[in-house]
Amino acid sequence: MRTGILMVAVMASMLLVSTAQAAPAPAPEPAAKKVSKSTADHSKFKALQQEFGSGPEVTKACLSCHTEASKQLHKTEHWTWEYKSPEGQLLGKKHVVNNFCTSVASNEAACNSCHIGYGWKDDKFDFSSEVNVDCLVCHDTTGKYTKPGGFAGNVVTKDTEFPPGSGKIVRAINLKAIAQKVGKTSRATCGACHFNGGGGDGVKHGDLDSSLESPEKALDVHMDAEGYNFACATCHQTEDHKVPGSRYAPTAQDKGEAHLRGKEYKTIPTTCQACHGQAPHKRIAKLNDHTDKVACQACHVPTYARGGIPTKMSWDWSTAGQRGPDGKPLIKKNAEGHVIYNGIKGDFTMAENVVPEYIWFNGRVKYTLREDKIEKGDKPIQINRFEGSANDGKSLIWPVKIFRGKQAYDPVNKTLAVTHLAGNDDSAYWTNLNWEKAVATGMATVNASFSGKVDFIETESSWPITHMVAPAKDSLRCHNCHASNGRLEKVRDIYIPGRSSDHLGLLDTAGWAIAALTLLGVLGHGIGRIVLGKRKK
Amino acid sequence: MARMYIFKRFERFWHWAQAALIIFMLLSGFEIHGTYAMLGWEKAASLHTTAAWTLIGLWLFAIFWHFTTGEWKQYIPTTKNIAAVMKYYSVGIFADAPHPFRATQLSKHNPLQRLAYLMVKLFINPLIWVSGLAYLYYNDLAASKIPGLADLELGSIAIVHTAAAFMMLAFLIGHLYLATTGHTPLAHIKAMISGWEDVHEEPQSKLSREAA
Numbered sequence: 001m002r003t004g005i006l007m008v009a010v011m012a013s014m015l016l017v018s019t020a021q022a023a024p025a026p027a028p029e030p031a032a033k034k035v036s037k038s039t040a041d042h043s044k045f046k047a048l049q050q051e052f053g054s055g056p057e058v059t060k061a062c063l064s065c066h067t068e069a070s071k072q073l074h075k076t077e078h079w080t081w082e083y084k085s086p087e088g089q090l091l092g093k094k095h096v097v098n099n100f101c102t103s104v105a106s107n108e109a110a111c112n113s114c115h116i117g118y119g120w121k122d123d124k125f126d127f128s129s130e131v132n133v134d135c136l137v138c139h140d141t142t143g144k145y146t147k148p149g150g151f152a153g154n155v156v157t158k159d160t161e162f163p164p165g166s167g168k169i170v171r172a173i174n175l176k177a178i179a180q181k182v183g184k185t186s187r188a189t190c191g192a193c194h195f196n197g198g199g200g201d202g203v204k205h206g207d208l209d210s211s212l213e214s215p216e217k218a219l220d221v222h223m224d225a226e227g228y229n230f231a232c233a234t235c236h237q238t239e240d241h242k243v244p245g246s247r248y249a250p251t252a253q254d255k256g257e258a259h260l261r262g263k264e265y266k267t268i269p270t271t272c273q274a275c276h277g278q279a280p281h282k283r284i285a286k287l288n289d290h291t292d293k294v295a296c297q298a299c300h301v302p303t304y305a306r307g308g309i310p311t312k313m314s315w316d317w318s319t320a321g322q323r324g325p326d327g328k329p330l331i332k333k334n335a336e337g338h339v340i341y342n343g344i345k346g347d348f349t350m351a352e353n354v355v356p357e358y359i360w361f362n363g364r365v366k367y368t369l370r371e372d373k374i375e376k377g378d379k380p381i382q383i384n385r386f387e388g389s390a391n392d393g394k395s396l397i398w399p400v401k402i403f404r405g406k407q408a409y410d411p412v413n414k415t416l417a418v419t420h421l422a423g424n425d426d427s428a429y430w431t432n433l434n435w436e437k438a439v440a441t442g443m444a445t446v447n448a449s450f451s452g453k454v455d456f457i458e459t460e461s462s463w464p465i466t467h468m469v470a471p472a473k474d475s476l477r478c479h480n481c482h483a484s485n486g487r488l489e490k491v492r493d494i495y496i497p498g499r500s501s502d503h504l505g506l507l508d509t510a511g512w513a514i515a516a517l518t519l520l521g522v523l524g525h526g527i528g529r530i531v532l533g534k535r536k537k
Numbered sequence: 538m539a540r541m542y543i544f545k546r547f548e549r550f551w552h553w554a555q556a557a558l559i560i561f562m563l564l565s566g567f568e569i570h571g572t573y574a575m576l577g578w579e580k581a582a583s584l585h586t587t588a589a590w591t592l593i594g595l596w597l598f599a600i601f602w603h604f605t606t607g608e609w610k611q612y613i614p615t616t617k618n619i620a621a622v623m624k625y626y627s628v629g630i631f632a633d634a635p636h637p638f639r640a641t642q643l644s645k646h647n648p649l650q651r652l653a654y655l656m657v658k659l660f661i662n663p664l665i666w667v668s669g670l671a672y673l674y675y676n677d678l679a680a681s682k683i684p685g686l687a688d689l690e691l692g693s694i695a696i697v698h699t700a701a702a703f704m705m706l707a708f709l710i711g712h713l714y715l716a717t718t719g720h721t722p723l724a725h726i727k728a729m730i731s732g733w734e735d736v737h738e739e740p741q742s743k744l745s746r747e748a749a
Contacts, residue, residue, distance in 0.1 A: 286582075289675070292676060477578075477579055478577075478578045478582060479579065482569075482578045483574075483578065484571055495690065497570065497582075497691075498569060498578055499571060500571045502695075503570075507696060511700065515706045515707050518707045522710060522714035522715075525630075525714070526714060526717070529630060532631040532632070533631075
């Protein structure tokens with residue numbers, strides 16, 4: 001009896017203990033604080049708990065911990081806008097003339113809102129200044145950081161009327177709030193400049209526009225916001241602030257293996273092959289036989305400008321200068337509401353879902369520089385020529401956007417013109433629509449001689465297509481290229497089965513002739529048998 | 538009417554399977570070549586390759602069969618009586634003259650057939666296979682660094698392959714027609730299906746006695 005009571009007591013106490021143990025565990029903790037992935041909460045740093053009156057003040061605070069950051073950035077093209085190509089050409093935004101807004105020189109105040117620095121307004125800019133490096137433009141996570149055009153890359157910390165006397169107010173930004181929330185770079189921060197190359201969303205590249213800020217899988221399998229959600233830096237793996245994946249000297253062919261962590265590689269981490277290797281096609285192995293001749297992008301980026309934002313395909317500056325009845329530069333829009341003529345810029349064509357052009361490309365790019373002599377001829381001047389051939393062992397067939405322009409040049413000195421477009425002075429083209437004045441100022445800025453005459457010349461620039469990688473099911477199919485007048489019709493010096501221009505005409509003619517003659521022969525023979533056979537009966 | 542068992546079971550299977558594969562490969566092959574669109578390039582290329590491997594497999598069996606059964610001797614060329622056979626097809630056939638050759642189990646093919654089939658087996662087929670395999674493994678050839686093979690252009694391989702395909706097409710047309718030249722238009726074809734050939738109760742010609 002006593003043991004019985006004892007047992008019940010023990011069991012009861014066990015039950016109690018077990019419920020007591022179980023009870024608190026599954027209870028949800030309403031106050032559970034999500035621990036930051038980063039080990040540093042920048043809002044807790046003393047250096048950032050202050051009001052900032054300018055960009056450099058923020059950078060100074062950043063450098064108080066990140067002591068080497070500016071020194072690293074000073075070595076990058078993001079800072080110098082200067083690049084010595086393997087061919088020995090001095091390139092970079094600082095030097096090249098393109099066929100969009102043509103040149104940075106003499107337009108620094110406007111263009112350099114996309115420089116990762118503060119205050120580059122003319123050729124006096126101090127490239128050795130550490131505090132002039134702009135940390136926030138890449139590391140902002142709030143989306144509130146802006147560098148308005150016209151301020152030479154400076155930020156606006158007090159509401160400012162700009163242009164002066166226009167009545168338009170540029171709103172101030174709160175640097176303290178932005179600085180306390182810094183983090184990794186993102187598609188948005190890189191895109192703030194790279195989506196807007198050429199002066200607007202999607203204008204220049206065609207495979208980079210704001211639709212990639214939060215893309216669907218169909219637009220880009222890697223950046224798919226609901227899926228892999230790659231940041232730019234996932235592929236453009238950056239070390240010491242050096243971002244790999246240069247467009248001035250692109251890697252056109254990567255014969256390396258897929259990169260393993262920790263292992264040292266000579267190949268850059270940005271290419272498709274750096275992750276996918278050389279034989280990525282598992283289901284249809286024959287496709288792997290293409291990788292020695294065809295860039296991945298040729299099939300896997302079926303069209304560009306697929307995100308609903310058109311890209312500029314051509315730009316004719318020679319028609320600029322028209323004013324509307326109100327005296328203001330004339331603006332014309334197409335049915336979709338996109339500007340196709342602007343009195344300060346000329347005629348444009350825009351396009352979406354564009355089929356790229358395809359060329360042999362070995363990664364060498366030769367520029368037509370401002371100093372180079374150019375001649376008006378049947379063919380447009382190539383602002384940058386993508387080199388390559390079927391037989392150099394270094395080229396692959398690449399998809400490219402060819403941007404066709406007609407731009408100002410000096411017909412006497414036979415050079416491309418540097419045009420002063422933006423500014424509040426009398427000579428800026430966008431102010432007074434006078435080419436001679438604008439070019440005179442532009443050329444003077446780079447110490448180039450100018451004859452005083454302005455004419456227009458047709459130009460072409462090439463842009464590699466590599467982003468907007470479609471899901472495999474949307475990639476090109478065999479028949480897109482294995483056909484006459486297919487995607488690769490203009491790519492020569494390679495035999496493409498199914499393309500009739502590769503046929504040895506004589507063989508096909510002779511082959512069909514022999515087959516036809518054989519057929520005629522046997523038909524004749526057969527008719528003979530029937531006719532003669534009947535006659536006998 | 539007497540009947541004689543000429544074509545054995547494997548032989549018939551081999552013949553018809555080969556016929557189907559070759560006709561399919563001609564159709565798909567010229568689509569790959571770019572002559573027309575029928576199946577779609579992707580399907581044509583994929584099925585053409587599958588058919589090629591099937592035919593190669595079939596041929597491995599056939600070669601084995603030919604040597605183990607001694608049937609390979611059917612293709613030893615001979616010029617004996619060839620003139621008479623040629624004369625038959627160019628003159629005699631229209632006059633209902635008797636065929637100078639009578640098929641037997643030991644000698645199934647007339648001298649002209651022997652030559653034609655030997656040509657197919659020793660020239661057209663190998664040409665198609667070698668060029669076809671080179672076409673298929675072009676990348677591996679290029680990577681092999683074997684002098685002479687590594688720098689072979691795909692275009693050259695394709696030319697040989699296409700030329701061989703035209704030869705096969707010409708053969709096929711002739712072969713299909715000649716299959717109707719038996720004592721009735723379907724006689725040869727029936728024999729190729731059943732294995733049994735009708736033997737006419739007619740006085741044997743001197744030639745056919747010799748051939749037997």
